[in-house]
Amino acid sequence: MTLIADLVSLHQVDSQARALRSRLEGAQRHKAIQERQGAQLQTRMDEVRAQIRHHQSTAANHEAESGSVDSRIESLRQQLNASTNPRQYSAILAEMKTLQSKRDEIDELALAQMQKAEELQTKLTEIEQQAAERAKVVDVAKAEFETCRSEVAERLASLEQERAAAAARVPRSELDAFTRAADLYEGEAMAELVTIDLRRREYVCGACNMEVPAEKYASLASNPNVAVTCTSCQRILFLPQVAATHS
Ligand SMILES: [Zn+2]
Numbered sequence: 001m002t003l004i005a006d007l008v009s010l011h012q013v014d015s016q017a018r019a020l021r022s023r024l025e026g027a028q029r030h031k032a033i034q035e036r037q038g039a040q041l042q043t044r045m046d047e048v049r050a051q052i053r054h055h056q057s058t059a060a061n062h063e064a065e066s067g068s069v070d071s072r073i074e075s076l077r078q079q080l081n082a083s084t085n086p087r088q089y090s091a092i093l094a095e096m097k098t099l100q101s102k103r104d105e106i107d108e109l110a111l112a113q114m115q116k117a118e119e120l121q122t123k124l125t126e127i128e129q130q131a132a133e134r135a136k137v138v139d140v141a142k143a144e145f146e147t148c149r150s151e152v153a154e155r156l157a158s159l160e161q162e163r164a165a166a167a168a169r170v171p172r173s174e175l176d177a178f179t180r181a182a183d184l185y186e187g188e189a190m191a192e193l194v195t196i197d198l199r200r201r202e203y204v205c206g207a208c209n210m211e212v213p214a215e216k217y218a219s220l221a222s223n224p225n226v227a228v229t230c231t232s233c234q235r236i237l238f239l240p241q242v243a244a245t246h247s
Contacts, residue, residue: 004220014163066110181233193220
């Protein structure tokens, strides 16, 4: 086989292997994104749960404080009932009123904390639902990735072997040029040299459509063992009949 024919063979297996790899990487990326979003929801749930616990414990502290103020009010009420001295009576009554309004304030605070906890509980329920939905999506993405991997793995392994064999037939410098172009154009390392007008010697690169000098056509047509690249896009050029005999 000529160098160009070897390059065309290499291109065929290389582009198939690249397509399979990118399909596998796509499935893996999708899985990773879903897992990351799942983990973010988990973190959010942990945060909201911690906030709820904080508000509940603050509310419990307020309630305990309210209870102790209540006990104090109750003991004042007994003193009040037992009091016979009008001045002492009104002093106790005034203190009771002060304590009652203090207790009401504390009760308000406790209530506000409980309301916050309840609002957060509603929010938590929403996030939990989102997380449950996301968990299903993650499971699907995982299964898809596994399916893709098992489908692709065997085919990819044999393509890699074919690719290595095809690459071994191509000299180092041409192989480097091929790999550079393949990396640049997602596997499309080769381009057909298209004849626009044979008589006027007009040729273009089939990939980038830029003009290719007639000398490059002449070189390729006369010696298929010298690789010719498109001046514009650097893809390796081939003549259509080479592809036709090897596809
Ligand atoms: Zn080109």
